[in-house]
Amino acid sequence: MTKATTPIVDFENTEYAFAMKSDEALKKSAWLFGMMSNANLVNLGAKATLLALKMRLPITWAIKQTIFEQFCGGTTLLECVPNIDKMAKYGVTTMLDYGTEAKQTETDFNKTMRSINTAIRFAKDNDTVQVVVMKLTGLMPFDLLAKLNNGEKLNARESKIFQAGKKRVDSICYVACENEVQVYIDAEESWVQNPIDEIAMEMILRYNKKQAIVFNTYQMYRHDRLAYLKKTARIAHKNNAILGAKIVRGAYMDKERARATRLNYTSPIQISKAKTDKDYNESLTYCLSNYKRISFCAATHNAESSLLLATMMEKRGLERNHPHITFCQLYGMSDNLTFNLSKAGFTASKYLVYGPVRDVVPYLLRRAQENTSVTGDIGRELKLIKKEVKRRKK
Numbered sequence: 001m002t003k004a005t006t007p008i009v010d011f012e013n014t015e016y017a018f019a020m021k022s023d024e025a026l027k028k029s030a031w032l033f034g035m036m037s038n039a040n041l042v043n044l045g046a047k048a049t050l051l052a053l054k055m056r057l058p059i060t061w062a063i064k065q066t067i068f069e070q071f072c073g074g075t076t077l078l079e080c081v082p083n084i085d086k087m088a089k090y091g092v093t094t095m096l097d098y099g100t101e102a103k104q105t106e107t108d109f110n111k112t113m114r115s116i117n118t119a120i121r122f123a124k125d126n127d128t129v130q131v132v133v134m135k136l137t138g139l140m141p142f143d144l145l146a147k148l149n150n151g152e153k154l155n156a157r158e159s160k161i162f163q164a165g166k167k168r169v170d171s172i173c174y175v176a177c178e179n180e181v182q183v184y185i186d187a188e189e190s191w192v193q194n195p196i197d198e199i200a201m202e203m204i205l206r207y208n209k210k211q212a213i214v215f216n217t218y219q220m221y222r223h224d225r226l227a228y229l230k231k232t233a234r235i236a237h238k239n240n241a242i243l244g245a246k247i248v249r250g251a252y253m254d255k256e257r258a259r260a261t262r263l264n265y266t267s268p269i270q271i272s273k274a275k276t277d278k279d280y281n282e283s284l285t286y287c288l289s290n291y292k293r294i295s296f297c298a299a300t301h302n303a304e305s306s307l308l309l310a311t312m313m314e315k316r317g318l319e320r321n322h323p324h325i326t327f328c329q330l331y332g333m334s335d336n337l338t339f340n341l342s343k344a345g346f347t348a349s350k351y352l353v354y355g356p357v358r359d360v361v362p363y364l365l366r367r368a369q370e371n372t373s374v375t376g377d378i379g380r381e382l383k384l385i386k387k388e389v390k391r392r393k394k
Contacts, residue, residue, distance in 0.1 A: 008310045009344040011303050014388035016343050017336040020086045023392060029332075030385045032070055036368050037382065060357040063364070071332040071367050072099070072360055073352040077122055080354050083331070088128040091342040092350055095184065095328060096123065097133035099353040099360035104141065106164070112138040113168040115355075116183075117175045124179040130326075130349060131215075131297075133184045134172055136196050140165025145192035166199060173203045177213045184246050184297070187217035190256055190268045201232060208241040212295030212324070215244030220280040221253055222268045229283055237293055245296040246328075247283050249276055251366050277302070284309045288316070288325070295324040299351070301334040310346060320345035330367070336384050 018026055064075075073080035077096075084094045098115045100108070116134050123129035137145065144162050147154065154162055169185075176183040185200045187193060200216035207213045216232070218225045229245060236243040253269055260267035270276045284305065287296040298309050306327060313325065328349040329338045341348035353363055 008314055009307065009340050009346070011307070011336050011340055013340050013343070014336060014384055014391060016090075017339045017384065018388045019339070020090060021335075023389075026385060026389055026392075029070060030382065030389065032066060033381045033385065037379070063361070064357050067364050067368060068357055068360070071330065071353065071364060073331060073354045075354065075356055077119060077354065080352060083352065084126070084128060087350055090339055092338055092348055093128050093130045095131035095133055095349050095351045096129060097186075097351060097353045098138075099355040099363045100138040101135045101188075101362060103138050106161075109139050109165065109168060113171060116172050120172070120175050120179055120181045120183070123181045129181075131182045131184055132176065133186060133351070134169070135186045135188065136165070136169065136199065137188055137192065139168045139172075142192060145195050148195040149192050169199055169203065170206075173207050173214050177207045180211070180213075182213055182215060182244065184215045184244075185217060187219045187248065187250070189252050190222065191259070197228070197232075201235065204232075204236060204244060205239050205241050208236070208244060212242045212244040215246050215295070215297065217246040217248055217299075218283065219248055219250035219252075220283055221250035221270050221276045223270050223275070223279075224268065226279045226283055226286075230286060233286075233290060233294055243294045243296075245287060245294055246299050247280065247287065247296060248299045249280055249302070277305070280305055281308055285312065288312050291318070291322070291324050297326040297328050297349075299328040301329055301337065303337060306337050306341065310341070310344070313346075321347050323347075332367070333381065 021029070073083045073094075073096075080094075080096070087094060096119045098112065098119060100112050100115075103109055103112060112134075116132060119132045123132055140162060144154065144158055144165075147158070148162070173183060185196065185203070188196060197216065200214065203214040204216065218229045220226065229247075233243045233245075250269075256269050257267050260269075270279070280300070280302070281304075284296075284298055287294045288309065298306065300306060309325070309327070310320075313320065313322070318325070326347045326349055327337070327341045328351055329335075331350045331352045338348045338350055353360055
């Protein structure tokens with residue numbers, strides 16, 4: 001008779017996954033995900049939202065009470081504190097993301113820099129906040145990054161603006177290093193990613209000598225990213241630095257394919273989801289095999305990938321809360337992964353976006369649109385929420 005083995009982590013435990021949600025909040029989440037399961041409704045709503053904001057119609061209150069409440073921590077750091085504290089009760093740490101992107105003016109860029117540096121100092125004084133996130137398009141012009149990505153030379157004025165942007169990034173990394181808080185540089189669209197990668201690598205080599213402070217993000221739905229991950233790991237090792245790597249599948253797939261078709265170039269996106277999954281899991285295996293010189297975050301809503309990493313850690317005899325290995329999911333999604341990983345003793349975090357409602361709308365629209373895609377996120381979320389609602393009625 002074969003002895004039954006206890007699973008490393010139980011992702012079907014909805015009681016623990018949704019423990020911090022009241023009955024009312026759970027039902028509201030079910031309603032919202034049900035609405036988002038309609039692709040036509042989401043697309044129509046996205047267009048209407050952007051138009052209303054452009055016309056400065058008073059709709060921010062409606063956004064804040066629905067999709068913002070589900071996927072964001074608050075409009076300010078202070079508003080985020082109750083959510084941070086609630087998650088901390090279940091051993092879940094927080095990654096703070098001041099959700100601004102694609103800004104245009106020096107005033108806005110400097111405001112974003114100051115907000116991120118404030119978040120770093122906040123994290124220093126809060127043991128449950130481990131990471132602060134930045135998007136480079138919130139710190140320098142998108143079009144300059146696109147121009148550099150295209151191999152074009154900047155004129156004197158553009159070069160000055162770009163260098164000012166790099167100084168903002170360096171300021172953030174310096175403050176993070178001084179306060180021993182990790183900072184993640186988000187990946188963005190492929191047509192601006194090359195200069196982002198170059199800046200990220202420069203910061204990694206500068207600030208990751210003693211410990212991993214700066215992390216770059218690797219989107220595995222791009223067919224070239226696994227090779228790039230290995231390349232940057234070799235560069236970091238050669239320069240006596242620890243590579244910081246956040247491993248994601250990606251969030252711009254539809255936009256990337258549409259642009260490639262429109263402009264008639266080869267899409268950077270994998271030819272199938274199976275290829276993405278393969279590269280994602282290979283990247284986890286690679287990072288784990290080099291865990292002493294790579295500090296990495298498995299940022300995924302995929303249960304199979306999360307279980308794979310947890311199992312590989314167990315087989316290697318690594319402590320579940322190893323400082324170089326973190327699991328992460330977006331706030332408002334995949335609570336069954338985050339909270340149950342934490343319950344099992346792994347380091348699990350929520351990616352908590354915050355900021356003025358108007359500024360985080362692009363992020364919110366991506367969440368709504370990705371949940372209607374082929375990944376099946378909506379169906380999974382709804383199924384788990386309904387399961388917990390049913391359990392509570394018993």
